[in-house]
Amino acid sequence: MQVTFYGVRGSCPSPGAEFIKYGGNTACVHVELDDGTDIILDAGTGIKNLGQKLIKKTNDIHLLLTHNHWDHIQGFPFFAPIYQAGRNIYITPGQTTLAENDAILRQMSGSYFPVDYTTLKSHINIIAKPVDITSWQIGSARICRLPMNHPGSGSSFSIEENGKKIAYITDNELYPPYKKSTDFLDWVEFARDADLIIHDAQYMLADMPHKAGWGHSVAEEAVKLAMGSRAKRMALYSHDPVRTDDEILAIEKHCQEIIEIVDAKLVLFAAAEGLSLSL
Numbered sequence: 001m002q003v004t005f006y007g008v009r010g011s012c013p014s015p016g017a018e019f020i021k022y023g024g025n026t027a028c029v030h031v032e033l034d035d036g037t038d039i040i041l042d043a044g045t046g047i048k049n050l051g052q053k054l055i056k057k058t059n060d061i062h063l064l065l066t067h068n069h070w071d072h073i074q075g076f077p078f079f080a081p082i083y084q085a086g087r088n089i090y091i092t093p094g095q096t097t098l099a100e101n102d103a104i105l106r107q108m109s110g111s112y113f114p115v116d117y118t119t120l121k122s123h124i125n126i127i128a129k130p131v132d133i134t135s136w137q138i139g140s141a142r143i144c145r146l147p148m149n150h151p152g153s154g155s156s157f158s159i160e161e162n163g164k165k166i167a168y169i170t171d172n173e174l175y176p177p178y179k180k181s182t183d184f185l186d187w188v189e190f191a192r193d194a195d196l197i198i199h200d201a202q203y204m205l206a207d208m209p210h211k212a213g214w215g216h217s218v219a220e221e222a223v224k225l226a227m228g229s230r231a232k233r234m235a236l237y238s239h240d241p242v243r244t245d246d247e248i249l250a251i252e253k254h255c256q257e258i259i260e261i262v263d264a265k266l267v268l269f270a271a272a273e274g275l276s277l278s279l
Helices: 049-054 186-191 219-228 245-261
Strands: 002-007 029-034 038-041 061-065 090-093 123-126 135-138 141-147 157-161 164-169 196-200 233-237 267-272 277-279
Touching: 002 049, 002 196, 029 049, 038 049, 141 186, 186 219, 196 219, 219 233, 219 245, 233 245, 245 267
Parallel strands: 038 061, 061 090, 090 123, 164 196, 196 233, 233 267
Antiparallel strands: 002 029, 002 277, 029 038, 135 141, 141 157, 157 164
């Protein structure tokens, strides 16, 4: 299983010289299974560059969306494979409070975008799973989902193949001031023994309480989750769009110090565009 980051920002893209090391594109992670199946997690602006790689292939593409907030779907109209005649693309929308399963397509209509989604050459299939379905198969991998704590809700995903596991938990507020969809201990079980946990770490304790309820986690709390789940590696993800490279590096070091204090075995790093890991 190969995992590659194509977009690591939350909320909106971050262009400029101070955002080069970690990248400025919004959420998108590519997972290539051992059997060659392509799975994409979210369709932020990072999916544009991923499209230039996948357009060279002809196999089916599986897109798992956490939710429909702009930073998770805005790259889709620029994803080259959707313009390929006959290409099969399967989209599993997140379980949002207001079920708008085709929102990713409807952004390509009316006054929003010049190319209407009804004119696309590819075969796009929206696969809306019933609420009671929490796991299913894609290629050689088992996919599981869990409701995330975020305004409007949505889904987090885990992918397991050949004894390896990824937990993708972004735009998730571990301790929100509103009613939680998923408790902390349930997150621990969801990410249990993950080889890689990719978790929202947009805020720091210093950002609170001003940003409480905005739907993102404090980095220190995300580290606590990773250690509690006994994950092997953790990627800090959904970087705040105002965080410069130096500031993200400082957060990374701060979180590593927390791990060292408790003598945990967790390997932690800040997610960066282009970073690719083989599990």
